[in-house]
Amino acid sequence: RKEVEQDPGPFNVPEGATVAFNCTYSNSASQSFFWYRQDCRKEPKLLMSVYSSGNEDGRFTAQLNRASQYISLLIRDSKLSDSATYLCVVIQSGGSYIPTFGRGTSLIVHP
Amino acid sequence: NAGVTQTPKFQVLKTGQSMTLQCAQDMNHNSMYWYRQDPGMGLRLIYYSASEGTTDKGEVPNGYNVSRLNKREFSLRLESAAPSQTSVYFCATGQHSSNQPQHFGDGTRLSIL
Numbered sequence: 001r002k003e004v005e006q007d008p009g010p011f012n013v014p015e016g017a018t019v020a021f022n023c024t025y026s027n028s029a030s031q032s033f034f035w036y037r038q039d040c041r042k043e044p045k046l047l048m049s050v051y052s053s054g055n056e057d058g059r060f061t062a063q064l065n066r067a068s069q070y071i072s073l074l075i076r077d078s079k080l081s082d083s084a085t086y087l088c089v090v091i092q093s094g095g096s097y098i099p100t101f102g103r104g105t106s107l108i109v110h111p
Numbered sequence: 112n113a114g115v116t117q118t119p120k121f122q123v124l125k126t127g128q129s130m131t132l133q134c135a136q137d138m139n140h141n142s143m144y145w146y147r148q149d150p151g152m153g154l155r156l157i158y159y160s161a162s163e164g165t166t167d168k169g170e171v172p173n174g175y176n177v178s179r180l181n182k183r184e185f186s187l188r189l190e191s192a193a194p195s196q197t198s199v200y201f202c203a204t205g206q207h208s209s210n211q212p213q214h215f216g217d218g219t220r221l222s223i224l
Contacts, residue, residue, distance in 0.1 A: 043218050097161075097207050097208055
């Protein structure tokens with residue numbers, strides 16, 4: 001089983017829709033979690049960190065469920081410009097601090 | 112991306128040629144990383160340098176070497192390029208701690224014929 005798993009999609013949604021992605025991780029020692037956004041042929045860019053209590057940044061909400069070992073990203077009122085691939089990243093505690101990237105979930109927002 | 116600069120942006124090589132990819136950062140981060148990204152494979156770590164003077168292998172180090180020249184610069188070398196090394200290469204920087212995200216350069220697109 002891969003350490004960090006994401007549904008590759010694509011998720012095809014109309015403008016204004018609410019869409020959610022999950023990302024599961026296998027190592028319970030995982031410490032830190034992030035969502036990145038990657039546009040076609042561009043570098044990954046940090047979208048937001050994921051905090052234990054959940055956090056929101058405008059239309060984006062990230063949540064962590066340690067018991068079930070997954071993180072989620074909710075996008076409300078989708079815009080055409082939200083079309084991208086969303087990568088989840090997990091960093092384990094214990095010294096190595098090497099981030100593990102999921103393969104990404106593709107989102108397509110259409111008019 | 113003023114923080115992490117990669118050169119070149121594009122390169123075409125013939126099998127067996129050598130090449131060095133350069134990465135420089137002005138973010139004063141301790142750690143630097145080299146990834147490759149292939150369709151359907153996601154980002155895979157090639158080598159990383161947790162701090163100046165140290166380098167370690169990642170998930171896919173075979174066929175590559177690295178040099179951490181100073182705090183700012185981390186280069187990736189292909190000694191004898193192979194078609195399987197055709198990929199997009201990303202350099203990233205960070206603080207190598209459990210709660211710090213990475214910042215990426217805009218990538219080098221490398222094709223090996």
